[in-house]
Every structure is written in structure tokens, then in C-alpha cells.
Amino acid sequence: MAIxxxxxxxxxxxxxxxxxxxLDVRWVLGRTDGHDEYLAGHLPGAVFVDxxxxxxxHAEPERGRHPLPSAARFQESARxxxxxDGDTVVAYDNSGSMAAARAWWMLRxxxxxxxxxxxxxxxxxxxxxxPVETGEVTPVVGNVTLGKGNMPTITEQEAGLxxxxxVLLDARAGERYRGxxxxxxxxxxxxxxxxxxxxxxxxxxxxxxxxTDALRQRFLDLGVDAGSNVAVYCGSGVTAAHQIAALEIAGxxxxxxxxxxxxxxxxxxxxxxxxxxxxxxxxxxGTGSPAGSSVKA
Numbered sequence: 434m435a436i437x438x439x440x441x442x443x444x445x446x447x448x449x450x451x452x453x454x455x456l457d458v459r460w461v462l463g464r465t466d467g468h469d470e471y472l473a474g475h476l477p478g479a480v481f482v483d484x485x486x487x488x489x490x491h492a493e494p495e496r497g498r499h500p501l502p503s504a505a506r507f508q509e510s511a512r513x514x515x516x517x518d519g520d521t522v523v524a525y526d527n528s529g530s531m532a533a534a535r536a537w538w539m540l541r542x543x544x545x546x547x548x549x550x551x552x553x554x555x556x557x558x559x560x561x562x563x564p565v566e567t568g569e570v571t572p573v574v575g576n577v578t579l580g581k582g583n584m585p586t587i588t589e590q591e592a593g594l595x596x597x598x599x600v601l602l603d604a605r606a607g608e609r610y611r612g613x614x615x616x617x618x619x620x621x622x623x624x625x626x627x628x629x630x631x632x633x634x635x636x637x638x639x640x641x642x643x644x645t646d647a648l649r650q651r652f653l654d655l656g657v658d659a660g661s662n663v664a665v666y667c668g669s670g671v672t673a674a675h676q677i678a679a680l681e682i683a684g685x686x687x688x689x690x691x692x693x694x695x696x697x698x699x700x701x702x703x704x705x706x707x708x709x710x711x712x713x714x715x716x717x718x719g720t721g722s723p724a725g726s727s728v729k730a
Contacts, residue, residue, distance in 0.1 A: 436537070436678050437642060438523055438549040440561040446521070447477070454516050454572075455479035456524040457555075458488070460532040462617070462668070467532075474565040476525065476551075476558060480514045480572055484671070488535050497696035498617070498669035499535075507543060508579040515572025516545075525551035525558070529640035531632065531672050538674035538689065543579035550678060553641040560639075584677075585688035587664045589697060592690045593704075596626025599662030602655065602687070604632040604676040605694070609668070612707030618668060620698040622707035629709070630655050630665075632672040635679040648683035657685055666690035666697075 438446075446453050457479040459467035471481045482488065487510040489499035502510075516522060522540055524533040530550045540548040551558065559565065587595060595601040603610045603623050610629040615621035623629070634651065636642055643651070657663055663685060667673040670691045680687045697703050 434546065434681075436550060436682055437552040439552050440558045440563060443523060443551060443558075444561070444563050452517075452520055454514060454520050454522045454575075456482045456514060456522060456533070456536050457526070458482045458484060458524050458533040458536050459526045459528070459555075460484040460671075461528055462671075470527070472568060474555075474567055475570075476555070477564060477566045478570055478572075479525075480570050482510075482514065482524075482536055484532055484535060488539060489669075492695075494699040495696070497692035497699075499671055499695075501539070501670070501691050504543065504579055504581040507539060508577065511540070511543070511577050511579055512575045514575065516575040516577040518577050519547075520545075520575070520577070521547040521549070523549045523551050525554040527555040527640075529633070529636040529675075530554060530642070530678070531675050534675035534678050535671045538584060538677060540579075542584040543581055544583050545577070545579070553639060556640055585686070587688045587690050589690075589692055589700070589703075592624055592664065592666060592697065595662070595664050596628075599664060600656050601627045601690075602630040602657075602663065602665045602676060603627040603694075604630060604665055604667040604673045606631050606633070611709060612705075618695050618698045620705050622698075622705040624666065624694065624697055625704055625706040627666070627706075628655055630676065632667065632675045632679075635675065642679060642682060645682055645684075648679050649685075652680060652683050652685055659685075661685070663687040664690055666693040669693050669695045 455476050457471050457475045490502045492498045524536040526533040608614050610623045612622035665673040665676045670693045677687045
């Protein structure tokens with residue numbers, strides 16, 4: 434199932450009048466100006482998607498900062514965006530698909546088969562010379578019927594044991610993985626046994642995904658192979674979806690830990706490992722991660 438659509442193909446679809454719902458998912462951790470940026474310029478006809486309120490429930494320590502909304506609530510949002518059954522949906526942002534991938538994963542999980550990421554997002558669209566428009570877009574309410582459970586997930590309990598028989602990838606920045614900094618969650622470090630795999634390494638400087646062969650080699654170097662049981666987490670389950678998209682492009686399937694480190698670190702009974710350099714490809718026997726120290730403090 435294809436994941437990426439480039440700007441040229443998207444423009445062709447639009448020019449040909451092929452039904453395409455565009456979702457602008459501009460969001461970056463620590464910033465609240467996504468909607469303002471959208472109003473200042475977006476793809477023609479694109480609808481703004483507010484990640485914290487439409488792609489997540491309210492933050493709860495026991496569920497994480499961006500817990501997945503119920504299927505009914507997500508369906509209400511998707512209909513408000515104008516999605517009908519059978520539509521093709523294209524999500525984009527201006528941050529290398531880091532936020533847009535959350536919408537991609539959730540729609541796939543809900544059973545929408547024709548959903549893509551605009552590779553390179555708004556910058557790629559602008560670089561190709563295609564037009565943008567300003568202001569709000571309020572579409573006719575759609576009729577899409579959404580389900581759930583079409584993408585694999587793991588629980589908090591499974592995350593703690595995953596490295597014993599599989600590969601658990603930590604998609605956050607290396608310094609957060611190592612516990613050197615932690616800007617938002619209650620404890621610094623990572624889930625014991627997790628492998629450091631920063632999501633930013635999936636894309637070029639221009640924000641487009643690496644070529645398939647390069648992505649595949651990246652994950653092979655991280656210990657992933659065709660027989661691996663792979664799961665991914667990040668801070669709150671947002672950029673982990675980007676990692677899952679990159680893995681699929683490379684030919685690997687992976688499960689999402691929705692609560693991610695924000696849930697894990699809020700449970701004082703869960704150990705947190707600190708230290709260790711970013712994973713280099715030399716798997717430690719029985720751990721699959723760099724050496725570190727586990728603490729419950």
C-alpha cells in the first residue's frame with residue numbers, strides 16, 4: 434500500500450478533478466501557532482486539523498499526553514473535515530510529515546485505505562511552484578464510516594517486555610533517549626531495552642523521506658530484519674507514527690505504543706533506563722540497545 438504522494442502527482446489529481454481531501458496538520462511540540470500559519474497560507478482547499486484536540490483525547494497521566502480518541506469521536510472529526518467513504522485523503526505539514534503522519538496512521542487504523550502523506554509537505558508544494566491560498570476552509574460535512582484496530586498497537590505492559598523477543602524503537606531525539614534532557618515528561622531516559630532511532634533521520638534536509646533503499650539500510654543497521662517483531666514509541670505517540678510510515682516504506686511492519694514515554698514515565702512502577710550512546714548497529718545480547726542504567730526514581 435503506497436504511503437507517499439509527491440507534489441506533482443497531487444497537483445495532477447487536483448487538476449484532473451479527482452476527489453481528494455487535503456488535511457493540513459501543522460503542529461510542533463511546544464508551539465501553538467499551527468492554525469495561524471495555516472490561515473496565512475495552505476494548499477488550496479485544505480482543511481486545518483488541530484492535532485491536540487482532533488487527533489487526541491485530553492492528556493491524562495495514566496494514558497499519556499496524546500491518547501488516541503475513541504472511534505466515534507475520531508469519526509466525528511473526519512466527517513467535519515469533509516471525508517466521505519471512498520475518498521482519497523492526503524495529509525501534510527511543514528515539518529517533514531512529523532505531525533501529518535499521526536493523521537495518516539489514525540486514518541489507516543480506522544480503515545481508510547486511500548490515505549497518503551504529501552512527501553515534503555508544504556515546502557515541497559511551494560518549491561514546485563504550485564499555488565497556495567489563505568483563510569479558513571470549511572467543507573461540507575462528510576459521511577465516512579470509520580472503524581478501528583486495522584494497525585497493530587502494543588500496551589504499556591507489552592512495551593516493557595518487547596525487547597526480549599523483538600525490537601523496540603525509541604523515535605525521540607538521542608539526547609532525550611539518553612536522559613540528558615527531558616523538556617516535558619516527568620522522568621528522563623528511555624524504556625529499558627529500547628533502541629535509539631530518532632525520527633528525524635528518516636528524512637532529508639528538505640523534509641522528504643529518504644529513498645527506500647536508504648531507509649531499509651537504516652533499519653537493518655538498527656537491528657530490524659524481515660523476521661523482527663518491531664514496535665515504536667516516542668514522547669506521546671505522534672512522531673512514532675512517522676517512524677511506522679518510514680518502516681513500511683522500507684518494507685517492515687511495526688506496532689505503535691500509543692501511550693509512549695509520556696505514559697510510561699508517569700507510572701512510577703516502570704523502570705527508566707538512562708545513558709548509552711545512540712544505537713550503532715551492534716546489538717547487545719539480550720537487550721538490543723546500548724548499555725545504560727535502569728532506575729525507578
